[in-house]
Amino acid sequence: MKAFNQADSTTPKSALITGAGGLLGACMSEHLRAANWRVIPCNHQQLDITDEEAVRRSVLEARPDVVINCAATADVDRCERDVEWAYAVNEKGVRYLARACRATHAELVHVSTDYVFDGSKAGFYTQADAPNPLSVYGQSKLAGEGAAQEELEPTYLIRTSWVFGVGGKNFGSRLFAYVRAGAKLKGVIDQTSIATYAPDLAARIAEIIGSGEHGLYHITNTGVTSWYDFAIYALELAGMSEVVIEPCNRADLNQTAPRPHHSAMRCLLSEKLGLAPLRHWRDAAVDFVREQLAKN
Numbered sequence: 001m002k003a004f005n006q007a008d009s010t011t012p013k014s015a016l017i018t019g020a021g022g023l024l025g026a027c028m029s030e031h032l033r034a035a036n037w038r039v040i041p042c043n044h045q046q047l048d049i050t051d052e053e054a055v056r057r058s059v060l061e062a063r064p065d066v067v068i069n070c071a072a073t074a075d076v077d078r079c080e081r082d083v084e085w086a087y088a089v090n091e092k093g094v095r096y097l098a099r100a101c102r103a104t105h106a107e108l109v110h111v112s113t114d115y116v117f118d119g120s121k122a123g124f125y126t127q128a129d130a131p132n133p134l135s136v137y138g139q140s141k142l143a144g145e146g147a148a149q150e151e152l153e154p155t156y157l158i159r160t161s162w163v164f165g166v167g168g169k170n171f172g173s174r175l176f177a178y179v180r181a182g183a184k185l186k187g188v189i190d191q192t193s194i195a196t197y198a199p200d201l202a203a204r205i206a207e208i209i210g211s212g213e214h215g216l217y218h219i220t221n222t223g224v225t226s227w228y229d230f231a232i233y234a235l236e237l238a239g240m241s242e243v244v245i246e247p248c249n250r251a252d253l254n255q256t257a258p259r260p261h262h263s264a265m266r267c268l269l270s271e272k273l274g275l276a277p278l279r280h281w282r283d284a285a286v287d288f289v290r291e292q293l294a295k296n
C-alpha cells in the first residue's frame with residue numbers, strides 16, 4: 001500500500017468537481033487547487049448531472065484523472081415531497097458520472113451519507129452494518145452508491161455525516177445567519193451523530209485518492225454530538241453565550257422526513273489502512289467559528 005499523504009507520479013493530478021458551488025464542492029476545489037492540481041470546478045449551472053449528454057461531454061472534454069461528485073439534493077425534506085427529483089440527482093446523476101468515468105478511464109469519488117442507516121444501533125455504524133434508510137433522501141443516496149458500483153469498479157465511496165462549514169446552507173452557517181437575523185433558536189437534543197468540518201473532509205478525500213486505496217469509507221471528524229450541543233459550543237466560541245437556544249426534540253419541528261436517531265459512524269477501512277482519525281469536531285469548530293466571524 002502507498003503511504004497516505006505521499007503523492008507520487010501515479011497520483012491523480014486533475015479533478016472535475018461536480019456541485020462545486022456547494023459547501024464540500026467549494027472546499028474540495030480550494031484544497032486541490034492549493035495542492036497544485038488542475039481543478040475543473042462545475043457548479044450546478046455549469047453541469048447538471050441529471051443531463052447524461054452534458055455529463056458525458058464535460059468529462060470527455062476535461063479528461064480529468066478523477067471526478068469528485070459533490071452534487072446532491074441535500075434538502076432532506078424536499079426529497080420526501082419530490083421523490084423523482086431526489087432520485088434523478090442522487091441516483092441517476094451518479095450513474096451518468098460513473099459511465100462517463102468508465103468511458104474515459106477516470107476514477108470516481110462519490111460522497112454519500114450516514115442517513116443510509118436507520119439510527120437504531122446503540123454504537124457506531126461500520127461498513128459491516130446493513131443500511132436501512134428511513135427517508136427518500138437516504139434511500140436515493142443508497143441507490144446512488146449502488147449505481148456507482150454497478151457502472152464502475154473500483155470506486156471511492158465516502159459516507160460522511162453532518163457536514164458544516166462557512167458558506168452555503170449547512171447547520172453551522174445557518175446558526176450564525178439566524179443569530180444575525182435575531183431569530184428564535186431551537187436546537188434538537190434527541191438526534192446525535194458526528195459533525196464533520198468540510199475542509200477536513202476535503203483534505204481526507206484528497207489523501208485517500210492519493211493513496212489509491214479504493215473502497216467504501218466512513219469519513220467524519222471525531223466525537224458524537226447533538227445539534228443543540230454543537231450550537232451551544234459554537235456560540236460560546238463566538239463569544240455569544242448570551243444567545244438563547246431552546247432545546248427541543250426532532251418531532252417538535254414537524255419536519256416531513258424522518259431522520260436517524262443516532263447515526264455516528266466508524267471507519268473499519270481507515271483503521272485497516274492505518275489512517276489516523278480526524279480531529280475532534282470541537283477542535284474543527286474553533287477554525288469554523290474563526291472563519292465565520294472573519295467573514296461577517
Ligand SMILES: NC(=O)c1ccc[n+]([C@@H]2O[C@H](COP(=O)([O-])OP(=O)(O)OC[C@H]3O[C@@H](n4cnc5c(N)ncnc54)[C@H](OP(=O)(O)O)[C@@H]3O)[C@@H](O)[C@H]2O)c1
Pocket residue numbers: 018019020021022023024025043044045047048049050069070071072073074089093111112113114141160161162163164168169170
Ligand atoms: N450537508 C450534510 O450535512 C451532509 C451530510 C452527509 C452527507 N452529505 C453529502 O455530502 C455531499 C456534499 O454535500 P454539501 O453539504 O456540500 O451540500 P450542498 O452545499 O447542498 O451542495 C450540493 C450542491 O449540489 C448541487 N446540485 C444539486 N442538484 C444538482 C444537479 N442536478 N447537478 C449538479 N449539481 C447539483 C447544488 O446546487 P444548487 O444549490 O444550485 O441546487 C449544491 O451546490 C453530498 O453528497 C451530500 O449528500 C452532506
